[in-house]
Amino acid sequence: MAHILDDYAVLSPLRYKNNWLKISIVTFGLLAGVSSNSPLVPFLVAICMSFATLYFAKIPISFYFKLLAAPASFVIVSVVIIAFFFGEGAKLFSFDILGYTLGVSKAGLNMALLVLARTLGGMSCLFFLSLTTPMIELFSVLKATKLPDSFLEIAMMMYRYIFVFLDVAMGVKYAQSVRLGYKDFRTSFKSMVMLGTNLFIRSWEQGEKIFVSMNSRCYDGKLTILDDKRPVKFSELILTLVYFALVILTFYFTRGASVI
C-alpha cells in the first residue's frame, strides 16, 4: 500500500523543532515557487528543501527519489500538453499529425519548464513538511487558526482511524489475494466491492463502539490538543534567514529572464 509519510515524520529528528518555523519555511517556498516567473526560483527552492530533507531529516536518498517520482505521470502529461498548446510565435519544432500541425513554441516550452520547476519546488516543500512534521504536531497549528472544535475533533479522530482502517483494508486484501481475488479484471472488481462493503460496515460499527467508549470516559465535548512551546534556536533562525535571502535575491535577479 501507499507510503504513509506520517510514519517517518513521527520518528524524524526534526519532529520537535518549532512547528511555526517549519511552516514558515514551507509556506515561503511554496509562495516563492508559484509567484516566480523564472524556473530558477522554484528550482533553487527544490534544491534547498531536498537538501534539508536528506541531510537534516536523514531520509534515505533512494526513498526520497521514489517519492519525487510519484506525481510524475500526471506532471509529465500535463507539462507536455502545456508545451504544445501554450504560447504564441515561432515554433521551435513542429510536426504534422492527422492533418494538424502540432508544434512547440518558445513561450510554450518556457511555460512547461516553469510549471515543471514549480511542481518540483512545491513537491519538495511538501515532502519536507510531510517527512518532518507529523500530523499530530499540525493539530496544534490548526487549533491556532480558530477553526471550530467539532472540525478539529473529527480531523483528529479521522487521523487515528485512517490507520486502523488501512490495517483492515490490508488484511482483507491479503485474504482476498490468497484466494485468488485479484487474478483478473473481473475478480479484482468483485473483490474491491467486497472490500469496500466490509470496510464500510466495519467503519460504521467502529463509529458506534467509539461513541460508547468515549461516553464511558465522561465525554463532554472536549479533546485535548497538545501545545508544546519549543523555542527557535539562533542557528536555525540564521539558516532560515540565509535561505530566505538567497531565494529572494534569485527572485529579484531572474525577473523577466527566461531560460531559452
Place this chain on the structure above:
Amino acid sequence: MIILETKNLSFSYPDGTLALDNINISIEKGKKIAFVGRNGSGKSTLFLSMNGTHRPKKGEILFHGESMKYDSKSLRDVRKNIGIVFQNSDDQIFAPTIYQDVAFGPTNLGYPKDKVESIVNNTLEYVGLTHLKDKPPHHLSGGQKKRVAIAGIVAMDPELIILDEPLANLDPVGADEVMDLLNELNYFGKTIIISTHDVDLAYGWADYVFLMNEHKVISEGTPESIFMDEENLKTAYLRRPVTLEIYEEIKRRGLVKPQCCPRDIPDLVHSLRSQQLLWAKVPSEVKEGDYINL
C-alpha cells in the same frame, strides 16, 4: 463494603434478544473479581449495564447503595467511578497521540490544564509508557496499547476498574505486563473486575468468581469452590484449570499432602509430598512394576 449491586437485573437489546436474565450480584470493595463464561454469555453486556450505558429493562443497579439514575449528571458520576477497559484497544484509543488519549478523561471531567498535565504524566509513569507519550497509537504493540487503554481509565481515578478480556490477543510478555499492572492497581486499593473465558487465568488470579452462562450468573464463590465443581463448569462449556486437574489426579494417587487446591504451579509443587517420605531403597534385582514389601 459493597460498591456495586444488581437486583433482578434484566436487559434485552432493542431487537428483543435477551442479553441479561435476572442478575443478582454484589461487588465488594478491594477485591479481584473474575466473570468467567464463554463468548456471548453476557459478560460484556453486564459491564455496559454497570456503568449506565445500557439501561436495564427490569431490576436495578445500586452504586454505593443508591439506585442508579440515568440523567447525565448522575451518569457522569458513575462513569468517573466505574471505568471500563474494552476488549479491543482500537475501540478505546481514539486520540491521535498517547498523551492526548490519556488526557481525554481528565479533560472531560473539567480539571484545569495543569492538573490534567500532572495526572497524565503520573499515569503514564505508572504504566511505564512515558517514553511513548508523543507517539501515535498505531506505532504501539498490542501490550502497549492495552496499557494505554488502562492508563486512560486510571487517569480518571475510578474506584472500580472493569476489564473485558484484558489478555485477548496478547503474547505471554504482554500478558504478564498487564497482569502485573492489574495486581499493582489492586494492591493500592482499586477494585478490579475482569471477564475471561480463560479458566486458568481466573483461577490463578481472582479472589472471587462469577460463572456465567446464557445471560445468567449460574454460580459464584471463591475460585476453589467454583472450579472444583465440575458439573457447573460443564454447564458453562468450560473445563477445569490445568493445575487443578493435575492436582486432582495426583491426589487420587496419594502423592499430595491433604490440603486443598493449589492456585499455580509453585503451589502445586509445594503440595506434593516431600521426597523423603517417598524415597525407598530397593534391592537391585527388583524391576519396575514389581511389588516390594517395605
Place this chain on the structure above:
Amino acid sequence: MIILETKNLSFSYPDGTLALDNINISIEKGKKIAFVGRNGSGKSTLFLSMNGTHRPKKGEILFHGESMKYDSKSLRDVRKNIGIVFQNSDDQIFAPTIYQDVAFGPTNLGYPKDKVESIVNNTLEYVGLTHLKDKPPHHLSGGQKKRVAIAGIVAMDPELIILDEPLANLDPVGADEVMDLLNELNYFGKTIIISTHDVDLAYGWADYVFLMNEHKVISEGTPESIFMDEENLKTAYLRRPVTLEIYEEIKRRGLVKPQCCPRDIPDLVHSLRSQQLLWAKVPSEVKEGDYINL
C-alpha cells in the same frame, strides 16, 4: 517428502525495516507444524512470503523443489496449493453470505458453476455449518467464523493449510471445534502449519516446531526437544508448557517413571509412578514431615 523449502530467505518492508532474516526451513508433507514466537517475531510475514504475497529480498522459496516464480500464472498455482487462514476472521470473511464467501476461491479458480456449488456444499457440510449457509457472517460466533474462514481455504483444496493464530479470541468450545477440524484435515492428508504464542497448544498438538524470535528461526525440532530447552525459550520470551513444567517438578521429586515428556494431562498422569510402588504403611504416631526408616 518436502513440500516447501526456504533458502536464505530475507525480507524487508518497503521502508527498510527487516522482517525476515535468513530463514532456512523445510516443510514436510503430512505433518502438523507449529511456528512459535511472540507477536512481531516474523511469523505472519513468513507465511505471506510462503504463498508469494511478499517477494523475498534475498534467498528463495522452493515449492515442490522448484524455485517460486512471481508471474501471475505461477502465483495462482502456488496460492491454490498453499492456503492461508488469517488471524482475524473479520478480515477473511468478506462476502455478504457464508455461501458466497466459501464460493469465492473455487469461483476464482474458474470452476464451472455446478462444480463450485458441490464443492461449497461439501465443504460446509465438512465443517458443520450447512445450516448457516445463507446467513451473513455478522451473526456468527467467533468459532463459527473461524470455521467459515477455514472452509474458504479448504474449498480450494490446497496441499498445505497455514493458520495464523487459529485460536486467538476463541473460547474453549470454539477452540476445541477448530482444533478437531484441523486434526481431521491433517488425518485426511493435509499438511497443517499454525503460528501461535501459546506454548501449551504448540506442545500438545504439533509434530514439529519452529521457534522464532526477532525475525529469525532460532531453533527447530520435535516439540519435546524445543520445549525442554529452557535457554532458547527464554530468548524467545516464552515459558515452558504447563504440563512439562509440572512434569519436571514431579520428576525432581522422583515421583515419575523415567520416560520423557508427557504431552497432555492424561499423559502426565500416566507417567506418574503407580500407587503401589509408593504406598508405605506408617506407624500412626508418625507426623507429617517426620523421617521414617523404610
Place this chain on the structure above:
Amino acid sequence: MHIFEGFLPSPWWQLWFVFSIPVILYGMYKLNKLVSARRDVIPLLAVAGAFIFVLSSLKLPSVTGSSSHPTGTGMAAILFGPGITAVLGVIVLLYQAIFLAHGGITTLGANSASMAIIGPAVAYAFYKAASKAGINFYLNVFLATAIADWVTYVVTSVQLAVAFPAAEGGILASFTAFATIFAATQVPLAIMEGALTALIMKYVVQI
C-alpha cells in the same frame, strides 16, 4: 485526479481558494449545528472520513493499465449531504497531501472545489432529483456517484485549461486537450466507481 503542488500559477490557485473557503465554512456551520444537536455524529463522521480516505487509497482495477482510484465523495454526499461532505472532503484532501504527497497545499483550494464541493454537489442534486422521479435506488446511486466522479475530472480539466489557455483557440482548445486526456479516460473509471458504490450499498443493505 489531484492537481499537484505548484501546478497552478497565480492568480488561479488563490481564486479557487476564494471559491472553496466560503463553501467549506458553510459546511462547518452546518456541521456545528448538527454536532450540538447530536454528539454521536462526531465519531461517525470521523470514521466516515477515514473510510473515504482508505477507499480512495485503493487502486481501482483498470482496463487500460493506468492507475486510478475511487473518490468516495459521491457516496458521502448521498449519505451526509454536500455541506458536510465538503468538510470531510477537505480534511481527506489535506491528509492525502501530507500523508501520501498526493495533491498539494496551494492547490488545495482547486482540488477542494473539484473533489469536495462540485462533484459531491452534482451527485447530491442528481440523487435528490432522481429520487423524486422515482428511479430505482441502486440505479440512482450508480448514476449519481458515476456522474460525481466524472464531473470532478471535468472540473479539473477546466481548472487546468483556464490556467493554461492555448495560444490558438484559447481556453476552449486547451480544455479539449486536458479533457481528452483526463476526463475522457475517466469515463470507464467513473462507471466503475458508480458500480462499486451501488454494489457496496446493495451488500450493506443485505447485511
